[in-house]
Amino acid sequence: MPASPPTPAGSRERQVRHRAARLEDWLHDLRERWARRRGHVPTVVPYTGYGSTEWVRVLCRVLLSRPIAPDEPSKRRRKRREQGIRGWRSFTSVPVGDVPVIIEIGGERIEVLADRGGVVDTRIPVSLSPGWHQATLRTEGSEPVEAPIWIVGPDVHFGIISDVDDTVMVTALPRPFVAFWNTFVLDEHARIPTPGMAVLYERLVRAHPGAPVIYLSTGAWNVAPTLTRFLSRNLYPAGPLLLTDWGPTHDRLFRSGRAHKEENLRRLAEEFPDVRWLLIGDDGQHDEEHYANFAAEHPGRVAAVAIRELSTGEAVLAGGRSKAEQHGADVPWVSASDGSTLADRLGEHGLL
DSSP states (O other): OOOOOSSTHHHHHHHTOOHHHHHHHHHHHHHHHHHHHTTOEEEEEEEEEEEOSSEEEEEEEEEEEOOOOTTSOHHHHHHHHHHOSOTTHHHHSOBOOSOEEEEEETTEEEEEEOOTTSEEEEEEEOOOOSEEEEEEEEOTTOOOEEEEEEEOOTTOOEEEEEOOBTTTEEOOSOHHHHHHHHHHOOOGGGOEEOTTHHHHHHHHHHHSTTOOEEEEEEEEGGGHHHHHHHHHHTTOOOOOEEEEOOSOOSSOSSOOHHHHHHHHHHHHHHHOTTOEEEEEEESSSSHHHHHHHHHHHSTTOEEEEEEEOOOHHHHHHHTSOOOOOOOOTTSOEEEESSHHHHHHHHHTTTOO
């Protein structure tokens, strides 16, 4: 797939844009003019990407923020460049759409356009060795930032796709309040890791060297830096976060979290045709259904499904348990309330 060109995809989108999206664009334009008058400048917030030895998927977002002062201490400057816009400011900062972002990686240099929400999600053909690499990103005279990229080797045939809320961290909130929590309680120290899950993930990557670990969530891109710090602080393996952009789309009032997960599962299956996936989620609502459908659509592509069982209280807050009953006879399904027991049950199927 060729890289996204700086072309008029956005102009076609405007012709069929939903009324709510047009209103959102008008508000963004108003806020952008106001922020620029205050001296705010475009800032690239980098996200972890992934790829094969022949291509990479680069992810970032462009927001307006206060410029870094020339006399700011070098340590603080470096921290701001690496972590981007933090906390509630990541939600109040103005996204900058339809601006060119220059990406440099592996000797390749390409320019792409951010979408109307300021998000860049593009695939670039490039030859790289397996392991970690860095893409350099910049826009409109901003300081360059580094985006880590995990390259999956051609000899890797096992990967992990994991949910986030109630799977790697204990949310323990009613679903309608999860978005509020993620917006205003963004300090990673305030989040509780799910018992035993970090150890489970670490054992899995040791047992399967080179395996990608991809965190797939319906959360907003705004929380990506905080979630990345949470995962690192609690010793989860590093990996890409595939999140979404809240708000209306060109044809819908609200984005579909279900569609986001389904589309990314299918995309990963197409991008890595030789990888069998361990799918990890929880039984609060839809993970089991998503994974059962994926296993049915892609026979032989699922190594196993591991489901974290919510406590009775967590299940009530989550809006109930999944009603999925058809798990598929050819796919091992294991479930437990903690990572340690899940590890034991995955070991019984030869995955640990």
